[in-house]
Amino acid sequence: MSHHIVQADNLHYIYPDGTIGLDEISFKIHHGESVALVGSNGAGKSTLLLHLIGCLTPTKGDIRIGDYPLNKKNLKAVRRSTGMVFQDPDDQLFMPTVFDDVAFGLINFGVPESEIENQVMKALEIVGVPHLSKRSPHKLSGGEKRAVAIATVIATMPDILIMDEPSSNLDPASRRRLINLLKTFTHTKIIATHDLDMALEICERTIVLNKGGIIADGNTKELFHNEKLLLESGLEKPLTMQGLR
Amino acid sequence: MGNLQNNLFDIFYMDTLACSKTWIHSLDPRAKVLTTLLFVGIVVSFGKYEISILIPFMLYPVIMITWANLPIIYLIKKMVLLMPFAFFIGIFNPFIDRDIILKIDLTFISLLDIARFVDLTKFIEIMGLQNSTGVIEISGGWLSFFSIMIRFSLTVSAALILISTTGFDSVCLALQKFRVPSPFIVQLMFLYRYMFVLIDEASRMVRARSLRTFDADSKMRFSLFVPMIGQLLLRTLDRAQRIHLAMCCRGFDGHIQMVRKMSFGMKEILFIAGWSFVFVMFRLYNIPLNLGILLSKLY
Amino acid sequence: MHMADALISPAVGCTMWVVTASLIGYCSKKVKSEMYDEKVPLMGVLGAFIFAAQMINFTIPITGSSGHLGGGMILSILLGPHIAFLTMASVLTVQSLFFADGGLLALGCNIFNLGFFPCFIAYPLIYKNIVRKVHTQPYSHQNQQKKDKYILIGALIASIVGLQMGAFAVVLETLFSGISELPFGTFLLMMQPIHLAIGVVEGVTTAAVVIFIWKARPEILDSALSTSSLSNSKLNSNSKSLSIRNVVIGVALATILTGGVLSWFASSNPDGLEWAMFKTSGVEELKTQEGIHTSLSAIQEKIAFLPDYGFKSNELSESNKSSENPNLVDSDSNIVNAGTSVSGLVGGTLTLLFTVVIGVALKRRKSKITIS
Ligand SMILES: Nc1ncnc2c1ncn2[C@@H]1O[C@H](COP(=O)(O)OP(=O)(O)O)[C@@H](O)[C@H]1O
Ligand SMILES: [Mg+2]
Numbered sequence: 001m002s003h004h005i006v007q008a009d010n011l012h013y014i015y016p017d018g019t020i021g022l023d024e025i026s027f028k029i030h031h032g033e034s035v036a037l038v039g040s041n042g043a044g045k046s047t048l049l050l051h052l053i054g055c056l057t058p059t060k061g062d063i064r065i066g067d068y069p070l071n072k073k074n075l076k077a078v079r080r081s082t083g084m085v086f087q088d089p090d091d092q093l094f095m096p097t098v099f100d101d102v103a104f105g106l107i108n109f110g111v112p113e114s115e116i117e118n119q120v121m122k123a124l125e126i127v128g129v130p131h132l133s134k135r136s137p138h139k140l141s142g143g144e145k146r147a148v149a150i151a152t153v154i155a156t157m158p159d160i161l162i163m164d165e166p167s168s169n170l171d172p173a174s175r176r177r178l179i180n181l182l183k184t185f186t187h188t189k190i191i192a193t194h195d196l197d198m199a200l201e202i203c204e205r206t207i208v209l210n211k212g213g214i215i216a217d218g219n220t221k222e223l224f225h226n227e228k229l230l231l232e233s234g235l236e237k238p239l240t241m242q243g244l245r
Numbered sequence: 246m247g248n249l250q251n252n253l254f255d256i257f258y259m260d261t262l263a264c265s266k267t268w269i270h271s272l273d274p275r276a277k278v279l280t281t282l283l284f285v286g287i288v289v290s291f292g293k294y295e296i297s298i299l300i301p302f303m304l305y306p307v308i309m310i311t312w313a314n315l316p317i318i319y320l321i322k323k324m325v326l327l328m329p330f331a332f333f334i335g336i337f338n339p340f341i342d343r344d345i346i347l348k349i350d351l352t353f354i355s356l357l358d359i360a361r362f363v364d365l366t367k368f369i370e371i372m373g374l375q376n377s378t379g380v381i382e383i384s385g386g387w388l389s390f391f392s393i394m395i396r397f398s399l400t401v402s403a404a405l406i407l408i409s410t411t412g413f414d415s416v417c418l419a420l421q422k423f424r425v426p427s428p429f430i431v432q433l434m435f436l437y438r439y440m441f442v443l444i445d446e447a448s449r450m451v452r453a454r455s456l457r458t459f460d461a462d463s464k465m466r467f468s469l470f471v472p473m474i475g476q477l478l479l480r481t482l483d484r485a486q487r488i489h490l491a492m493c494c495r496g497f498d499g500h501i502q503m504v505r506k507m508s509f510g511m512k513e514i515l516f517i518a519g520w521s522f523v524f525v526m527f528r529l530y531n532i533p534l535n536l537g538i539l540l541s542k543l544y
Numbered sequence: 545m546h547m548a549d550a551l552i553s554p555a556v557g558c559t560m561w562v563v564t565a566s567l568i569g570y571c572s573k574k575v576k577s578e579m580y581d582e583k584v585p586l587m588g589v590l591g592a593f594i595f596a597a598q599m600i601n602f603t604i605p606i607t608g609s610s611g612h613l614g615g616g617m618i619l620s621i622l623l624g625p626h627i628a629f630l631t632m633a634s635v636l637t638v639q640s641l642f643f644a645d646g647g648l649l650a651l652g653c654n655i656f657n658l659g660f661f662p663c664f665i666a667y668p669l670i671y672k673n674i675v676r677k678v679h680t681q682p683y684s685h686q687n688q689q690k691k692d693k694y695i696l697i698g699a700l701i702a703s704i705v706g707l708q709m710g711a712f713a714v715v716l717e718t719l720f721s722g723i724s725e726l727p728f729g730t731f732l733l734m735m736q737p738i739h740l741a742i743g744v745v746e747g748v749t750t751a752a753v754v755i756f757i758w759k760a761r762p763e764i765l766d767s768a769l770s771t772s773s774l775s776n777s778k779l780n781s782n783s784k785s786l787s788i789r790n791v792v793i794g795v796a797l798a799t800i801l802t803g804g805v806l807s808w809f810a811s812s813n814p815d816g817l818e819w820a821m822f823k824t825s826g827v828e829e830l831k832t833q834e835g836i837h838t839s840l841s842a843i844q845e846k847i848a849f850l851p852d853y854g855f856k857s858n859e860l861s862e863s864n865k866s867s868e869n870p871n872l873v874d875s876d877s878n879i880v881n882a883g884t885s886v887s888g889l890v891g892g893t894l895t896l897l898f899t900v901v902i903g904v905a906l907k908r909r910k911s912k913i914t915i916s
Contacts, residue, residue, distance in 0.1 A: 079496060091487040094438055094492065095438070095503070105495035400550060416641065432633075435585060435588020436595070465603065474600065537890040
């Protein structure tokens with residue numbers, strides 16, 4: 001089945017101020033795959049993710065999501081099948097209460113009013129915070145915010161889950177909860193992160209970015225054994241693997 | 246900076262108050278908004294020398310505060326902190342409007358034997374009241390000054406009670422039902438949501454500065470102030486862009502809808518009708534005056 | 545310079561509410577028609593920014609007092625007048641609810657005073673006209689100083705004018721309300737100079753921040769300026785200035801109309817506008833213009849209906865002082881019966897006590913319920 005394929009062909013992107021954002025990026029991600037996108041700060045991870053949801057349009061090259069090439073016409077359909085969790089949950093939780101926030105996407109995607117409450121609560125239960133539904137986002141802790149941000153995305157049942165540094169700013173316990181949660185998802189996952197330990201646990205495949213280009217793409221464990229590669233891209237061997245040595 | 250955090254604390258605290266679960270809190274926000282507006286409208290509709298007739302209106306804040314279980318000391322403190330502007334403008338009245346319009350016969354007070362405890366003549370001197378043989382003469386200015394202060398406490402407490410029994414987003418929803426244009430409602434909601442985020446960001450920036458400059462003062466030099474505000478503004482603009490992206494990813498197309506159940510039932514109707522009746526009665530009949538007359542007849 | 549509920553009459557408050565509400569309606573419509581969805585978060589977050597920014601203070605040299613960023617002018621420069629007005633309105637609404645800054649009835653006045661003048665008068669008519677001259681030139685190091693100077697001058701004059709108008713409006717609103725006794729001249733003398741100083745501070749901070757942004761990220765201001773049509777296309781700028789003119793005319797008409805209707809209502813009742821007008825004009829012209837005064841007081845006597853309080857003009861009070869029995873009814877001079885006022889005092893005190901007792905009793909009962 002060709003469903004839920006994410007494919008990039010020779011992507012180029014130059015920011016208006018001349019910064020090179022992406023440089024000749026090509027890859028193909030299959031249905032159900034979990035892919036970690038790693039690289040130092042400014043490597044172009046966020047830039048790439050924004051292309052995948054059609055927030056940035058490549059200067060050159062194309063993207064295909066599922067059966068569609070990504071363009072203006074298909075944008076809505078593509079956004080319906082992809083869900084993006086942003087780096088700062090404060091950017092994602094803009095409504096007065098958690099409930100409204102989770103319901104926002106559902107309403108926009110035309111879910112009938114009678115079903116909304118049901119689906120909102122279901123999404124909140126999946127991430128384990130149904131008790132927060134009446135709270136305002138500004139009164140949540142960092143981990144709770146992150147959980148709700150994920151709920152806002154999975155409520156619309158996307159086929160592809162895209163996350164930008166989901167484990168940043170989390171305490172160890174919240175991080176652990178997040179990892180366990182992500183392990184249970186069967187979606188196609190694309191996770192940009194510095195947290196190689198998390199990448200190791202969740203993703204079987206890793207793409208390493210450096211200065212806007214792909215410098216490695218392959219099995220996570222194998223890549224992380226390559227110390228030269230990690231050093232080159234400003235990363236460090238995951239702690240769990242350091243212990244193994 | 247202290248100011249920054251105090252304000253944030255205030256808003257946070259009132260937000261928490263609004264989450265309590267008394268029956269006042271559970272009323273439909275529209276009922277509370279309407280009642281508050283009616284209250285404020287009637288309170289300010291009195292002539293400027295009115296004092297006694299305003300007093301029964303204190304029943305509203307007192308009852309609402311007890312019903313809704315609000316911390317009265319906190320509300321009073323907040324009111325006092327807000328007092329300066331009204332006080333500043335009002336305090337001119339006694340100096341300008343010196344026409345005597347009220348006379349109180351002291352013989353009546355001496356009947357009550359208060360004179361034994363309080364030296365009235367001194368009091369009168371301090372207050373700047375003219376004294377002519379046993380009669381206190383109160384100028385219009387003093388009357389209107391006290392009237393202003395009473396109005397002030399009534400209207401301010403009404404606003405504070407509204408927000409701490411209803412919560413900001415419910416007030417917004419009520420306004421939406423009253424057909425306030427949606428861009429304005431959305432604007433209010435976003436402002437409120439990001440106020441916390443930005444105040445937090447601002448206070449982190451200020452704190453970082455004061456750590457670097459070893460300067461505990463909340464004020465800073467202009468040459469430091471501008472880049473700080475500029476940075477904050479740039480970050481804010483970036484944030485707006487990111488929020489817009491996040492909204493688009495969830496299918497935003499210019500409309501924000503909310504599903505909230507609001508029910509305007511019997512309870513709400515009774516609430517509005519009850520208070521309206523009370524306010525109108527207080528407006529039409531000067532209860533304290535009639536009470537006083539009744540009493541003096543008995544006496 | 546927030547107006548307070550305690551200082552305004554219902555007629556003034558309602559008039560300004562109507563005017564402000566129609567301005568909000570107008571701006572909402574306008575905003576919705578131009579690329580609204582991108583601006584939804586922008587407006588909201590910038591409102592929050594104004595809030596946060598106003599809490600950061602700097603020391604004003606020499607005086608030692610503190611200043612902060614103003615709202616209306618920088619918002620207009622960044623977002624154009626319509627969005628800026630809505631944003632200011634939202635900031636003031638939050639202030640009125642949480643900090644009871646001003647209050648609910650006075651909210652209309654406050655939004656008008658702090659929003660309308662900077663956004664719809666000072667920005668389009670002053671700032672834009674001054675900065676237009678340098679805006680079309682491309683950014684370069686040679687003209688940078690010239691640009692900075694124009695922005696500074698533009699923001700300074702616009703802020704000062706905006707605030708002077710706002711302060712003047714505060715004075716007018718207070719006087720028309722007639723709750724404060726401050727005579728027109730004195731109040732004006734108090735308000736205008738203070739707001740001159742505030743205007744200078746606001747102008748300088750606004751200009752400094754705008755220049756900072758312009759240097760850091762020129763594209764932000766360029767797009768803001770072009771969407772609010774600083775562009776040189778004639779047709780466009782024509783229609784824009786026309787729409788501003790329409791807004792101003794509309795506001796003037798709405799004010800006069802509602803103000804007129806309401807004060808007509810109020811004239812059947814001494815609490816309102818009419819009475820206040822008599823009062824302020826009376827104070828100043830009492831001695832010099834005997835004729836006007838007597839005719840005014842004649843009108844006043846006709847419309848006056850004073851339940852619990854009385855008032856009188858100066859001559860009457862003098863004649864009264866000489867009268868023998870000050871504590872008796874003096875119906876001629878409209879003085880309140882001393883007995884009545886004593887009743888008011890006693891009754892008022894009792895009512896107050898009652899209120900407190902009711903509160904305490906309710907509280908008691910409540911805590912009993914929760915305990916048991
Ligand atoms: N809005 C922007 N304008 C100009 N350059 C940008 C912008 N956003 C990011 N960049 C630049 O693009 C590069 C990639 O950034 P980003 O994708 O955010 O990196 P990462 O998420 O991997 O840390 C960086 O060099 C960054 O400076
Ligand atoms: Mg990033």
